[in-house]
Amino acid sequence: MEFVCIADFEKKAQTVLExxxxxxxRSGAGDQYTLNRTRDAFRKLRIRPRFLRNVSKLNTATTILGCQVKWPVGIAPTAMQRMAHPDGEIANARAAGLAGSVFILSTLSTTSIEELAKGAPNTDKWFQLYVYKDRSLTESLVRRAEKANFKALVLTIDAPLFGQRRSDIRNKFGLPPHLQLGNFSEAETQDVKSSGKGSGINEYVMSQFDPELTWKDVEWLVKISKLPVIVKGVLTHEDAVLAREFGCKGIIVSNHGARQLDSVPASIEALPEIVRAVGNDLVVMMDGGIMEGNDVLKALALGAKMxxxxxxALWGLACGGQKGVEDLLAILKKDFEVAMSLSGCVDLESIRPNLIVHESHYSKL
Ligand SMILES: Cc1cc2nc3c(=O)[nH]c(=O)nc-3n(C[C@H](O)[C@H](O)[C@H](O)COP(=O)(O)O)c2cc1C
Structure with missing residues (x-):
């Protein structure tokens, strides 16, 4: 099968994965209302292309929180990547590095912080942190990431517990017996596997993650680590302002792949109010539903820096391990460059808010 777009990888992955x-x-939370409308949210944004701007040379490079990237598309943290391919997180991170971008390792990875540092030494790596009831365990994850030369901490704030993902409950989903959560001992992660009642991962999260988490804990994290703290999961300008107040350096506008609370907005819908509130002070980034170069262009036009x-990336991994992700990223990069060229943008600075209008703009005419 020839891969021409990300949807091709997704189709093939569906035939490969258990x-x-x-x-x-693939699933989202609840009735999947938000998940099913995410693509639509992108499509409702129209691009106003400009021409005759000499697009023979493009510059897609930038610096994000001290990391030089060749283009502003990185890989989001997703748990348990070895279910997609035996090389899991290492393959994904190597592909990100070769494409000149950043890889974020999940706390719930099937590769440990140290293994990843060794396996993908040339990739800029950030560590996604979940806060455990056991704060010394949480702090030890931070210290391990610092020691392994990770460049930022990404604190996920939208998961005091996990959303109700119906297929995981029906499937009694659990981590397959041959795999292990890399950052923890076998004994610490038994719940993830034994899922007699419902979703094993949800049971684990309920028993381990701290639902008492507040902004005071963000302050604590900022204080104990020298690494920049990015909060992931912000969907409102109110929380964005608090992130600034409590010392964060960046925000990832995200609805966790529509896997937490159904009926929240698509990240691309929430992005503008957050950029307006804190875009001059914090590095605002986003994830959720990116499938094409156009989507990247639209998010950047609305103020995301990355x-x-x-x-x-999981579909790329499932289709061909590291090579699969490399190919997928190359296709997305080419698609993004075509979108830049055909809309008259030669570099990231020239991707401005007036490039985009909501479709309602045209119905008013
Ligand atoms: C299978 C899967 C596992 C995920 N695991 C994590 C995780 O461990 N930590 C986290 O902060 N976000 C996690 N996320 C959310 C992603 O980081 C990201 O917000 C989301 O996948 C972006 O949307 P997209 O899948 O449409 O690109 C996960 C998402 C998926 C699909």
Whole structure:
């Protein structure tokens, strides 16, 4: 099968992955209202292209929180990547590095912080942190990431517990017996596997993650680590302002791939109010539903400095390990460059808000 776009990888991945893993990767929360409308939210934004601007040379490079990237598309943290391919997180991170971008490792990875540092030494890596009831365990994850030369901490704030993902409950989803959560011992992660009652991952999260988390804990994290703290999961300008107040350096506008609370907005819909509130002070980034170069262009035009792909990278991994993700990123990069050229943007600075209008603009005419 020839891969021409990300949807091709997704189609093929559906034939390769075990049902339980596929359902875990692709599903959203509840009735999947938000998940099913995410693509639509992008499509409702129209591009106003400008011409005659000499687009023979493009510059897609930028610096994000000290990391030089060749283009502003990185890989979002997704749990348990070895279910997609035996090389899991290492393959994904190597592909991100070769494409000149950033890889974010999930706390719930099937590769440890140290293994990843060794396996993908040339990739800029950020560590996604979940806060455990056991704060010394949480702090030890931070210290391990610092020691392994990770460049930022990405604190996910939208998961005091996990959303109700119906297929995981029906499937009694659990981590396959041959795999392990890399950052923890076998004994610490038994719940993830034994899922007699419902979703094993949800049981694990309920028993381990701290639902008492508040902005005071963000302050604590900013204080104990020298790494920049990025909060992931912000969907309102109110929380964006608090992120600034409590010392964060960046925000990832995200609805967690529509896997937490159904009926929240698509990230691309929430992005403008957050950029308006804190875009001059914090590095605002986003993830959620990116499938095409156009989507990247639209997110940048609305003020994101960088975007991340979650599921798309898992489809690449499932189709061909590291090479699969490399090919997928090359296709997305080419698509983004075509979108820049055909809309008259030669560099990231020239991707401005007036490039985009909502479709309602045209119905008013
Ligand atoms: C299978 C899967 C696992 C995920 N695991 C995590 C995780 O461990 N930590 C986290 O902060 N976000 C996690 N996310 C959310 C992603 O980081 C990201 O927000 C989302 O996938 C972006 O949307 P996209 O998949 O449409 O690109 C996960 C998403 C998926 C699909």
């Amino acid at each position: 049902k339980k893993a596929l359902d875990y990767y 975007v991340f792909i979650g599921r798309a």
